[in-house]
Amino acid sequence: MRAATRNPGDVLEAAAAPAMALACVGLRKEYAGRAALDLDRLDVPGRETLAVVGPSGAGKSTLLRLIALLERPDSGELRFGLSAAGPISAEAAGGSTATGAPVDPWGNGWGEAGRVTLRRQMGFVTQKTVMFTGTVAENVAYGLGLRGVPADEVRRRVGEALETVGLEHAAGWPARFLSGGEAQRVALARALIGRPSIILLDEATANLDPANVGIIERIITGQRQRGTTIIMVTHNLGQARRLADRVLFLWEGRTEYLGPAVGFFSGSGVPRARAFVAGELVY
Amino acid sequence: MPLTSEIIEIVLLSLFVSGTATVLAGLAGVPLGTFLALGRFRGRGLAMRLTYTLMGLPPVLAGVVVFLILSASGPLGRLHLLFTPAAMVIAQTLLVLPIVTGLTSVTVAGKDREIRETALALGATPRQAATKVLVEARLGITGALAAGLGRAIGEVGAVMLVGGNIAGFTRVMTTAIVLETRKGDYTLGLWLGLILLVVAFLVNSVFAGLQGAGETR
Ligand SMILES: Nc1ncnc2c1ncn2[C@@H]1O[C@H](COP(=O)(O)OP(=O)(O)O)[C@@H](O)[C@H]1O
Numbered sequence: 125m126r127a128a129t130r131n132p133g134d135v136l137e138a139a140a141a142p143a144m145a146l147a148c149v150g151l152r153k154e155y156a157g158r159a160a161l162d163l164d165r166l167d168v169p170g171r172e173t174l175a176v177v178g179p180s181g182a183g184k185s186t187l188l189r190l191i192a193l194l195e196r197p198d199s200g201e202l203r204f205g206l207s208a209a210g211p212i213s214a215e216a217a218g219g220s221t222a223t224g225a226p227v228d229p230w231g232n233g234w235g236e237a238g239r240v241t242l243r244r245q246m247g248f249v250t251q252k253t254v255m256f257t258g259t260v261a262e263n264v265a266y267g268l269g270l271r272g273v274p275a276d277e278v279r280r281r282v283g284e285a286l287e288t289v290g291l292e293h294a295a296g297w298p299a300r301f302l303s304g305g306e307a308q309r310v311a312l313a314r315a316l317i318g319r320p321s322i323i324l325l326d327e328a329t330a331n332l333d334p335a336n337v338g339i340i341e342r343i344i345t346g347q348r349q350r351g352t353t354i355i356m357v358t359h360n361l362g363q364a365r366r367l368a369d370r371v372l373f374l375w376e377g378r379t380e381y382l383g384p385a386v387g388f389f390s391g392s393g394v395p396r397a398r399a400f401v402a403g404e405l406v407y
Numbered sequence: 408m409p410l411t412s413e414i415i416e417i418v419l420l421s422l423f424v425s426g427t428a429t430v431l432a433g434l435a436g437v438p439l440g441t442f443l444a445l446g447r448f449r450g451r452g453l454a455m456r457l458t459y460t461l462m463g464l465p466p467v468l469a470g471v472v473v474f475l476i477l478s479a480s481g482p483l484g485r486l487h488l489l490f491t492p493a494a495m496v497i498a499q500t501l502l503v504l505p506i507v508t509g510l511t512s513v514t515v516a517g518k519d520r521e522i523r524e525t526a527l528a529l530g531a532t533p534r535q536a537a538t539k540v541l542v543e544a545r546l547g548i549t550g551a552l553a554a555g556l557g558r559a560i561g562e563v564g565a566v567m568l569v570g571g572n573i574a575g576f577t578r579v580m581t582t583a584i585v586l587e588t589r590k591g592d593y594t595l596g597l598w599l600g601l602i603l604l605v606v607a608f609l610v611n612s613v614f615a616g617l618q619g620a621g622e623t624r
């Protein structure tokens with residue numbers, strides 16, 4: 125199978141991040157006839173850090189699961205500025221077919237193998253962390269094993285990844301018995317080891333103590349400096365303010381605010397956004 | 408009173424018959440249970456309920472069915488398998504199959520979604536993700552096999568009917584216990600029962616060892 129034997133060198137280096145990392149056009153997902161997400165348009169430029177905020181049930185996780193290609197949209201399109209062939213132009217990502225076809229992973233011509241290729245260029249830390257049986261090192265190595273990376277390179281990169289999250293001493297620990305903060309950091313190392321050019325974080329610091337929040341924020345900042353595109357769902361508004369370039373504020377599946385983080389926190393013209401920032405919205 | 412060598416023979420036959428039945432049931436039941444858990448097909452609910460019902464299949468009933476099939480006038484009478492260890496293996500396989508299938512489907516269905524999605528998100532192909540689901544369900548599947556073997560080795564109804572408790576040929580631990588107790592030798596019956604428990608314990612220790620590989624608490 126094409127995707128199974130793909131060379132890890134095909135994974136884009138963050139430095140080569142395309143102008144447009146990803147675009148969502150009319151993206152809609154329903155559950156039981158009710159729209160969990162209904163976006164007009166969301167363009168995410170390469171190297172951007174986008175914070176996704178909103179009350180519980182607003183569709184934040186649904187958005188991330190759609191981008192991670194774990195869920196198929198009911199309508200609308202995802203376009204990636206990544207492809208097996210390398211970055212494509214912003215114009216192409218924006219929908220023009222003149223400079224090359226936009227990458228629509230659920231469209232015609234993109235089978236499961238194509239979606240696997242795209243997923244391998246993304247790192248997703250899900251809202252509920254799932255540790256596999258086995259050691260911390262085995263968990264972190266999983267993605268590289270899938271890509272057929274040679275054993276000695278796996279060992280080296282696992283060591284590096286664990287060092288990044290400050291868990292090099294835990295390599296041999298059974299992963300399923302880690303504390304919440306440790307598991308979250310292992311999940312982060314496991315997602316980052318494939319050197320993704322887009323990172324998706326779903327409440328990566330929820331329910332963690334300040335020390336672990338600090339460690340994870342430092343890792344995110346490090347990725348940001350490498351030029352990785354980051355889309356992070358968070359309930360921690362301070363964190364969004366510290367890390368994000370732009371904020372997407374979702375309300376019942378729809379975009380209520382999309383713009384600079386500064387504007388969002390300094391009082392936008394959107395009443396619900398103002399109320400949300402002021403903590404006046406129950407969520 | 409049987410000699411020590413006879414007792415050893417009886418224990419070995421018990422292990423052989425029930426072990427073979429469990430292996431056969433495992434070969435069919437693990438894929439079947441996985442299919443029940445992950446498959447999307449019509450009648451899946453019905454198949455599940457049927458499996459759960461058959462998990463409680465009375466051994467005597469399994470025995471009667473196999474007896475009728477293998478008896479001289481039955482559809483497979485020509486094979487002359489009745490009152491042989493092979494007949495006992497067939498009856499016990501029938502008994503163990505629903506247990507392995509049902510317990511496998513429960514253990515796979517319990518965690519398949521989150522394991523599968525985590526694997527996919529980390530770059531797995533659909534096939535690699537399915538493999539991961541099975542690997543993660545390994546503990547539960549070993550447990551399913553242990554439960555199946557325990558059921559087989561301890562049942563008497565089916566092996567008695569299709570095996571006939573022939574000394575030195577189809578006599579196993581449970582049928583020996585019944586015989587000795589009927590003869591009034593309660594002490595020997597109890598001793599055999601104790602041996603049965605010890606054997607079951609040892610078998611379960613082996614399974615526990617299999618489960619424990621790579622996971623210590
Ligand atoms: N698999 C699902 N089945 C049914 N409803 C779902 C499913 N996933 C999400 N939903 C619903 O979609 C809405 C948005 O969910 P979600 O994206 O998880 O919200 P958030 O992450 O913002 O809290 C919620 O009303 C939720 O109940």
Ligand SMILES: [Mg+2]
Pocket residue numbers: 184185186251326
């Ligand atoms: Mg969520």
